[in-house]
Amino acid sequence: MSRFVTVECLLCPTRCVLAPFDRGACGVRVNVDGRLQSLVYGRPCAVHVDPIEKKPLFHFMPGSKILSLATVGCCLECKFCQNWQISQARPEEARSFSLPPDEVPALARKRDCRAIAYTYTEPTVFFEYMIDTARKAREEGLRNVNVTCGYICREPLDELCGVLDGANVDLKAYSERFYREVCGGRLRPVLDTLVRMKERGVWLEVTNLIVPTLNDSDGDLRRLCRWHARNLGRETPLHFSRFRPDFRLRNLPPTPLSTLIRAREIARAEGLRFIYVGNALVDEGGTTRCPSCGKIVVQRRGYEVIELRLQGNRCARCGATVSGRWCS
Amino acid sequence: MSSAASLRWLSALARISLLVFLLALLFAVCHPVVPVALVRPSEADWMALVPEARSCRKSLVPFPHVRLLGEEPEQSLLAVGACSRDLGITVRGWGGELTILAALSPEGRVLDSRIWKHSETPEYLARLERCRWLEGLRGKSYGDAFHVGDDLDGVSRATVTVQALARSFRQTLRRLAVETLGLPPAVAEEKGLLSEPASGLSGRRPLLLHLLLLLTAALAVRGVARPRWPLSLAPLLLSVFLAWHWGLFLSFEPLLAWLRDPLTWPRQAWSSAVYLLLFILLGFWKGRAFCAGVCPLGASQDLLRFVARPFAVRLSIPVLLRGGKYLLLLLLVGGTVAGYDRVGRCSDPIFHLCTASWAPPLAGWLLGGILLVSAFLPRFWCHVLCPLGAFWGGIAAFGPGSSRQGAGRCAACGEGGALRSECLSCSLDRGGRTSASGPWVHRTSLLLFALLLAAFLAPVFWFGRRDSSSGSELEERARVFRQMLREKGLVLHDARYWKVLPRSRGERP
Numbered sequence: 001m002s003r004f005v006t007v008e009c010l011l012c013p014t015r016c017v018l019a020p021f022d023r024g025a026c027g028v029r030v031n032v033d034g035r036l037q038s039l040v041y042g043r044p045c046a047v048h049v050d051p052i053e054k055k056p057l058f059h060f061m062p063g064s065k066i067l068s069l070a071t072v073g074c075c076l077e078c079k080f081c082q083n084w085q086i087s088q089a090r091p092e093e094a095r096s097f098s099l100p101p102d103e104v105p106a107l108a109r110k111r112d113c114r115a116i117a118y119t120y121t122e123p124t125v126f127f128e129y130m131i132d133t134a135r136k137a138r139e140e141g142l143r144n145v146n147v148t149c150g151y152i153c154r155e156p157l158d159e160l161c162g163v164l165d166g167a168n169v170d171l172k173a174y175s176e177r178f179y180r181e182v183c184g185g186r187l188r189p190v191l192d193t194l195v196r197m198k199e200r201g202v203w204l205e206v207t208n209l210i211v212p213t214l215n216d217s218d219g220d221l222r223r224l225c226r227w228h229a230r231n232l233g234r235e236t237p238l239h240f241s242r243f244r245p246d247f248r249l250r251n252l253p254p255t256p257l258s259t260l261i262r263a264r265e266i267a268r269a270e271g272l273r274f275i276y277v278g279n280a281l282v283d284e285g286g287t288t289r290c291p292s293c294g295k296i297v298v299q300r301r302g303y304e305v306i307e308l309r310l311q312g313n314r315c316a317r318c319g320a321t322v323s324g325r326w327c328s
Numbered sequence: 329m330s331s332a333a334s335l336r337w338l339s340a341l342a343r344i345s346l347l348v349f350l351l352a353l354l355f356a357v358c359h360p361v362v363p364v365a366l367v368r369p370s371e372a373d374w375m376a377l378v379p380e381a382r383s384c385r386k387s388l389v390p391f392p393h394v395r396l397l398g399e400e401p402e403q404s405l406l407a408v409g410a411c412s413r414d415l416g417i418t419v420r421g422w423g424g425e426l427t428i429l430a431a432l433s434p435e436g437r438v439l440d441s442r443i444w445k446h447s448e449t450p451e452y453l454a455r456l457e458r459c460r461w462l463e464g465l466r467g468k469s470y471g472d473a474f475h476v477g478d479d480l481d482g483v484s485r486a487t488v489t490v491q492a493l494a495r496s497f498r499q500t501l502r503r504l505a506v507e508t509l510g511l512p513p514a515v516a517e518e519k520g521l522l523s524e525p526a527s528g529l530s531g532r533r534p535l536l537l538h539l540l541l542l543l544t545a546a547l548a549v550r551g552v553a554r555p556r557w558p559l560s561l562a563p564l565l566l567s568v569f570l571a572w573h574w575g576l577f578l579s580f581e582p583l584l585a586w587l588r589d590p591l592t593w594p595r596q597a598w599s600s601a602v603y604l605l606l607f608i609l610l611g612f613w614k615g616r617a618f619c620a621g622v623c624p625l626g627a628s629q630d631l632l633r634f635v636a637r638p639f640a641v642r643l644s645i646p647v648l649l650r651g652g653k654y655l656l657l658l659l660l661v662g663g664t665v666a667g668y669d670r671v672g673r674c675s676d677p678i679f680h681l682c683t684a685s686w687a688p689p690l691a692g693w694l695l696g697g698i699l700l701v702s703a704f705l706p707r708f709w710c711h712v713l714c715p716l717g718a719f720w721g722g723i724a725a726f727g728p729g730s731s732r733q734g735a736g737r738c739a740a741c742g743e744g745g746a747l748r749s750e751c752l753s754c755s756l757d758r759g760g761r762t763s764a765s766g767p768w769v770h771r772t773s774l775l776l777f778a779l780l781l782a783a784f785l786a787p788v789f790w791f792g793r794r795d796s797s798s799g800s801e802l803e804e805r806a807r808v809f810r811q812m813l814r815e816k817g818l819v820l821h822d823a824r825y826w827k828v829l830p831r832s833r834g835e836r837p
Contacts, residue, residue, distance in 0.1 A: 004802050010825040017829060021805040029823050032809070041821030085487040092816040093491050128824055156825050 005034040012075040012124055012151050013189040025184075026125040027090045028073035040071035041129045043096040045086050046120050049111045053303040055119060055147050056239050056278055058288060059324025060166040060203050062298055063305035066145060067113040069104065070120030071096065071129065075151050077184040078172065079248040080211055087121040088247075101132040105140035115165070119147035127156055134163035146202075150193035151185055157193055161200035166325060168205045168239075169194055173215035174224035182214060191227070198232055203325045206232065207239040207278070210255045210263055221263045225270035234271050235291075235323040240264060242279035257282055274323075292320030334647040335747055339725055342749040345654040346722025349583075352661045356590045369411060369429055369444060377431045377440040378407045391415050393508055396431065407431040407439050408508045412500045419499070421492040423447035428496050436470045436505045441497065452489045461490065465497060470505035474498040583719060584664045611723035619710050619717050620752045626710050628695075629702035636703040650711050650750060653718035660715050707752060721749035 004020040009029055016024035018031035028040045052066045072094045074087035081087055086094055099107070108116055116137050118130045123146055134144040143165040150169040152160070171190060172183055179187045197204050208224060210216050228238055240263045243255045260277045267275045277285035286300035295317050299307035309316040313326045371384045374394050381396035383403065393410040397403040409431040412419070419426050424447030431439040441462055446453065456462065464480055474480060474494045476487075505511040586604070607618050619626050701708045710717045727748060813820070 006829045007826050008829050009823075010827060011823075020802050021809050029826075030809075030820075032820060033806075034828065036823040036826035037820040038823040039818050039820065041819070043818070089488065091818055092812055093488065128821060153825065 007031045007036050009036055010153055011127055011156055014075055026073040026075045028125050038128055039091040040126050042098060042100045043071055044069045044099050045072050045094045045096040046070040049113060051303040055117055055168050057166055057168055057205055058276055059237055065113045066115045066117045067108040067111055068117040068119045071126040073125040074122040075125055076149055079182050081247045083120050084247040101136050104133045105137050105142055108142055115143035115145055117145040117147055122149055124152045138163055150190040152193055157196055161202050164202045166203040167197055168207055170207050174227055178215050195231055205237040207241050209241045209243055210259055211243045212252050212255055216259050221266045225267045229270050229272055234273050237274035238267055238272055239276045239278050290315040290320055293318035297322055338647060338650055339747055341651050341654045342722045342725040345657045345718055348658055349661050352587055352665045353590055356587050374409050381406050405434050407433055408504055410504050412496050415500055415503050417496060417499045419492045419496040421448050422488040426492050426496055430500050432501055432504050436511045438465045438468045441465050448489050470501040587664045608723055611720045612727040615724040615748050616720045616752050618720050628699060629707050632699045632703050633706055645705050645711050652712045653714055657715040657718040725749035
């Protein structure tokens with residue numbers, strides 16, 4: 001076969017068609033000698049230990065630490081990206097270091113982490129590294145968490161679900177136009193990913209970043225919450241996250257607290273049981289209440305869990321089941 | 329209009345078109361039409377970089393730069409300075425191309441620097457100013473790595489811009505130091521890293537290829553003067569080779585590239601510039617020898633005429649129609665000066681067929697059409713449409729003996745052969761003698777040429793070099809890519825979830 005052939009990447013719905021030595025929209029997958037190659041395998045640019053609440057995952061091993069990995073690259077180009085220095089960079093532009101999949105579980109143990117998160121940028125772009133690491137982590141008894149925009153094709157997603165325990169998916173808006181104009185992607189594949197993850201039994205939490213004037217109208221929020229309740233269930237947590245001006249949306253103000261509170265009210269009205277507000281100090285923004293008796297079962301301050309009133313996955317007071325993966 | 333009047337008109341048009349080209353070139357020198365409009369830094373700008381300097385001398389060798397001198401009478405050299413754009417260093421920041429000025433002391437240390445042109449969000453540059461990032465460059469040696477994070481501070485939220493700037497400084501300073509101050513090369517030379525891959529016209533070529541091209545030119549002259557088949561075949565063989573690998577002078581593009589950027593193009597594509605000068609001299613001396621002996625499109629037309637001779641009806645091209653190529657030349661020159669940088673792409677279909685920068689079927693149909701017409705109207709493309717031929721014609725019109733109009737009629741060129749600017753066989757140079765079969769047309773030559781052409785074009789159709797770039801461009805991209813991998817310590821790993829596309833879907837979406 002000729003060295004100079006065109007290939008199509010089937011990893012994310014962008015499905016980049018790559019001439020020889022072209023890179024995909026993610027900047028990390030390149031057509032070399034007629035084969036698609038990854039430039040970031042085993043080369044994370046960020047490795048940190050975070051509280052799991054930072055992902056945010058509020059119903060998954062609360063209060064635990066999680067080893068977080070990221071390489072450069074992203075398949076979307078959201079104008080509000082908060083990590084654009086690495087998500088929009090190319091592998092040769094950011095500093096990275098070698099961390100083969102074999103060494104990640106040992107590092108996690110050393111740092112007292114019981115799970116590994118693929119996060120910060122879009123983990124889909126380092127799919128091969130993520131899968132290999134996740135398998136090693138599974139063998140070592142560690143959990144895997146994916147913090148993603150959900151922009152991934154069906155086949156790789158199915159393979160990924162086989163090794164994932166939890167995921168936080170960004171549902172940036174319930175609007176094709178928003179995805180097209182602000183994120184450079186499409187909404188439908190993200191909705192498909194959410195539904196598929198739920199079907200495959202991955203613990204799922206959804207985050208929605210509310211950007212003033214772009215996706216903060218009552219109609220936008222109501223449509224999103226309604227779809228969430230119908231397709232993912234009322235028990236699936238929804239996090240409303242506060243926007244702060246960054247990257248290419250520096251012209252907009254931070255999301256007003258009143259908008260976040262209004263979003264929470266709309267979500268409640270649509271029947272969602274677990275609604276959180278992040279990146280902002282809002283009363284009970286990070287508090288989990290029992291859906292049955294209404295008492296507080298998990299109280300958080302920032303990313304810190306200060307009170308946990310659960311016995312297994314049941315409310316310590318009324319014994320009702322609170323959905324989540326509470327035990328490690 | 330009488331025939332003599334038409335010839336006079338045609339001759340005048342040839343001269344006018346060349347004069348217009350020269351005027352356009354002069355205009356371009358004063359107002360360079362380059363993709364990023366660049367107002368050149370003035371003396372005051374340079375003096376502001378090095379306040380101790382008392383005078384500033386501009387130099388064009390080996391690339392445009394300035395030498396900043398101290399007080400008289402010693403006028404010692406205080407610094408050399410250059411603008412990255414003049415070195416052909418195009419580095420993209422977040423918003424677009426970045427151009428910098430840098431002044432280097434004779435010892436190779438940075439005296440001062442400045443961002444000259446940019447397309448960045450002002451806020452990013454304001455961040456740089458707030459933390460005085462550029463001042464951090466002062467005192468650094470040209471051989472330093474300029475690595476953000478080690479040698480240079482990173483600037484939060486202006487990462488891409490800062491890294492692009494570091495790259496631009498690294499490349500500019502190293503070339504300044506080595507090529508103007510004669511300092512030894514830095515240990516790890518950066519060659520075109522992350523910049524646009526060199527085009528087929530500007531890459532470095534082995535010496536052997538230059539010798540081959542010189543041989544081509546010599547044999548072209550020889551072959552035109554004495555049309556014996558071994559002599560006339562050699563230029564053709566080489567010209568096909570050159571068309572394949574260089575695209576050199578087979579399209580009008582190099583001339584327009586010269587117009588677009590008259591100061592930096594000859595330095596960037598110096599081999600093209602040298603041969604352009606060579607062929608211009610040849611044009612003055614031998615008329616349109618290039619068209620007669622080197623151009624493979626011309627040879628292809630002669631070949632078809634030769635093959636189809638028993639069936640073809642011989643028609644002559646009206647003299648006035650020959651003015652079309654001059655008008656096309658004027659149009660292209662005007663378009664280029666006005667800032668349209670793609671106007672030259674239509675000037676030679678065979679070049680585009682070889683390099684596949686057009687869709688091959690389109691270029692193939694166009695080439696087929698030209699060849700078919702040339703079976704009836706000899707050298708139709710060369711006489712009526714070819715802007716490159718018009719350029720050589722304009723040069724020939726100023727050459728020695730060009731006033732001897734009507735001295736003879738060339739069998740290959742028809743009536744236009746009476747003009748030196750139109751004659752493709754240089755019959756006037758041979759004292760008005762005409763050749764029965766055209767300038768170099770010899771059956772053996774033509775048959776061998778046909779075989780060779782088929783051998784070169786076969787891969788286009790059967791093996792599909794139809795990806796967006798030509799083979800040589802791809803090789804260049806491959807080289808730059810692998811060099812980047814080495815220098816950045818990146819490792820490739822097989823990705824999953826992809827497929828090879830059938831060739832018909834070779835274009836990018």
